Amino acid sequence: MxxxxxxxxxxxxxxxxxxxxxxxxxxxxxxxxxxxxxxxxxxxxxxxxxxxxxxxxxxxxxxxxxxxxxxxxxxIPIAGLTALRALTKAGIKLDGSGPSADILITAASGGVGHYAVQLAKLGNAHVTATCGARNINLVKSLGADEVLDYKTPEGESLKSPSGRKYDYIIHCATGIRWSTFEACLSERGKVIDITSPTAMLTSVIKKMTFSKKSLVPLVLNPKGGDLEFMVELFKEGKLRxxxxxxxxxxxxxxxxxxxxxxxxxxxxxxxxx
Missing domain, CATH: 3.90.180.10 (Medium-chain alcohol dehydrogenases, catalytic domain)
Structure with a gap:
């Protein structure tokens, strides 16, 4: 107790x-x-x-x-572990030893999103992020390389300011159509969705159409070792x-x-x- x-x-x-x-x-x-x-x-x-x-x-x-x-x-427990699970699902090595990837994180100033930005940067990723105008400087301070105001045309279309296609999208927002994601993904890009109850259905449909691009529903199955890992990152000053x-x-x-x-x-x- x-x-x-x-x-x-x-x-x-x-x-x-x-x-x-x-x-x-x-x-x-x-x-x-x-x-x-x-x-x-x-x-x-x-x-x-x-x-x-x-x-x-x-x-x-x-x-x-x-x-x-x-x-x-x-x-940490739910938001932090959800972010950790999403980056792990994307194959990002958090010690920075893996290849760089282009990642988009939506709602990057929110509970899950702000952890995801920090973890992605530990994994040597180039991070594009979306958030409200008032939080742009905050999200940049967390390590995001490019930040979009989600209310602008560029933010609504999720287009990278530098013209990058995303290998992974960590989707922490709501109300964005698959077609918007699909236009921004690399050839084998994946959307890791933590928000939508219909994500599983969309995932099945994309597989049936043989699309190389895919949506991956995220199911959180936390373990004590994951929580200990996150707390250690905080102790080392790598997360906040x-x-x-x-x-x-x-x-x-x-x-x-x-x-x-x-x-x-x-x-x-x-x-x-």
Whole structure:
């Protein structure tokens, strides 16, 4: 059981991302003790993050080093691991040892997008990103090579300012048609979609038409090793969490409302402190 720091989520999605301090351990638990600072992803069906105490499993709980604050850590489990999974799905080697790739990241100032930009740059990728005008400088500071205002004609068409075709598109936005993606992809380019419930159907249709370009639905299957890897990157100063705002638990409803508005920059955090 831990006393958590909490990121807000939509009201119909259980809050599963927490960071805090271990206050009690169950029988047979090894590797943790009362007083340990940790970050954890709770069970999806159980949730329980918006509370003074939360029950976590050892499989998806890792120790948080002092270099990483609770607020930073609370944003990692779902958004950070989704970004990690997307870049891994794209075959990007995060130690920079692989070949360079041209990558587009949509909604790059959002929760998943801002982590994806940083991870892609660790993987030696050329990153084009989309976001709102007010966040262009922020996304550039995260490492993006080219940034498009999504409300401009260039941003709507997703065209690279330098004329590049994308090997991969990490799609973190909504409302973009496949035809828009297809025009921007390289011959064997892939769209890795974390947003659309129809992505699986589109993926099947593209395979049936024998297109070399494809859409790849992303299914998150987090592992403790992945979470530990992400926390280590934070410890080494290679990643950071952009925090939009912090709300006390008593104002969690306001945090939800802001999250639902869809224009948060980075993560919204709910805290007990």
């Amino acid at each position: 831990i006393r958590p720091f909490l990121p807000s989520r939509f009201p119909f999605v259980p809050v599963t991302d927490v960071a805090g301090e271990v206050v009690e351990i169950g029988p047979g638990v090894q590797g943790f003790k009362v007083g340990d600072k940790v970050v954890s992803k709770l069970k999806l069906l159980r949730g329980g993050g918006l509370a003074e105490y939360a029950v976590a499993t050892t499989e998806l709980t890792v120790k948080r080093p002092p270099e990483v604050t609770s607020a930073e850590a609370a944003g 969490t952009v925090i939009d705002s912090i709300f006390p638990l008593a104002k969690a409803e306001e945090a939800w409302a802001k999250s639902m508005d869809g224009h948060a920059t980075g993560k919204i955090i709910v805290t007990l402190e």
